[in-house]
Amino acid sequence: MILIDGKKTAQDIRAELKIEIDRLTSSGKSVPGLVAILVGDHPASEIYIKSKSKACNEIGMRTLTEKLASDTLENDLLELISEYNFNKDFHGILVQLPLPKHINENKVIEAILPKKDVDGFHPISIGNLVIGKDAFRSCTPAGIQELLIRYNIDTKGKHVVILGRSNIVGKPIANILLQKKEHANSIVTVCHSAAPDVSYYTKQADILIAAIGSPEFVKAEMVKEGVVVLDVGINRVEDATAKKGYRVLGDVDFAEVSHKASYITPVPGGVGPMTIAMLLKNTFEAFTKYG
Numbered sequence: 001m002i003l004i005d006g007k008k009t010a011q012d013i014r015a016e017l018k019i020e021i022d023r024l025t026s027s028g029k030s031v032p033g034l035v036a037i038l039v040g041d042h043p044a045s046e047i048y049i050k051s052k053s054k055a056c057n058e059i060g061m062r063t064l065t066e067k068l069a070s071d072t073l074e075n076d077l078l079e080l081i082s083e084y085n086f087n088k089d090f091h092g093i094l095v096q097l098p099l100p101k102h103i104n105e106n107k108v109i110e111a112i113l114p115k116k117d118v119d120g121f122h123p124i125s126i127g128n129l130v131i132g133k134d135a136f137r138s139c140t141p142a143g144i145q146e147l148l149i150r151y152n153i154d155t156k157g158k159h160v161v162i163l164g165r166s167n168i169v170g171k172p173i174a175n176i177l178l179q180k181k182e183h184a185n186s187i188v189t190v191c192h193s194a195a196p197d198v199s200y201y202t203k204q205a206d207i208l209i210a211a212i213g214s215p216e217f218v219k220a221e222m223v224k225e226g227v228v229v230l231d232v233g234i235n236r237v238e239d240a241t242a243k244k245g246y247r248v249l250g251d252v253d254f255a256e257v258s259h260k261a262s263y264i265t266p267v268p269g270g271v272g273p274m275t276i277a278m279l280l281k282n283t284f285e286a287f288t289k290y291g
């Protein structure tokens with residue numbers, strides 16, 4: 001069994017980007033910039049935003065966080081996005097989700113210019129992805145594909161079974177791996193809560209991607225020998241013996257499934273760290289393409 005080290009891979013990607021940005025800086029050129037917009041005080045979002053801005057700073061990318069009050073009007077948020085759409089110092093705009101209930105998330109996502117949509121959530125980005133045109137791909141799915149590439153895991157003709165059909169992970173990774181392209185070209189099955197017997201599908205997987213938010217859902221008897229497992233789950237479960245009072249578990253029962261898998265990501269330290277690395281990569285790409 002080979003452990004897929006997402007933490008190390010994410011560090012490698014950040015180091016590669018830092019070299020590119022150092023090169024720009026030393027030749028007196030401008031650098032890529034990412035603005036993150038946070039509305040309200042969702043604790044998990046605050047943590048994500050802090051890690052994002054720390055990661056930007058470490059590689060020399062310009063970064064700014066706009067923190068808005070939880071009662072910010074939708075129109076004021078749309079206005080701010082529109083300002084950044086035309087701000088030449090920022091090549092990527094990220095609005096942290098979830099947003100407070102009174103704000104229409106779709107409207108906000110659609111307000112971001114597709115050329116600055118480094119989260120890959122805009123319907124134009126998603127449409128382009130589906131039809132195989134160049135597009136920003138949302139960061140967690142892009143990170144999953146990057147892990148497959150960097151670990152030389154062949155995807156062509158392989159049966160990829162995805163658990164979960166979210167707009168952020170399940171649907172985009174299905175569309176990425178379905179493309180008739182290098183590092184894709186897979187046979188894809190997307191499983192979801194209406195599946196009468198999930199094992200029927202998971203047992204057929206050459207590559208299993210779990211993104212359902214259910215701790216240790218995937219058990220050894222649900223997979224075949226030699227399966228490649230990518231676990232997107234980040235589930236906090238109470239644990240009085242842990243320092244923080246909780247443990248973080250994936251959607252896969254790692255202790256059991258790792259004995260059958262040929263490759264597997266741990267949680268934490270697997271898919272998770274790749275998300276920010278790919279966000280930085282997308283921002284760098286926005287800069288080189290449209291900067």
Ligand code: GUN
Pocket residue numbers: 094095096097098119139140275
């Ligand atoms: N909330 C949880 N994950 C994400 C993400 O990748 N991007 C944004 N914008 N919000 C999120």
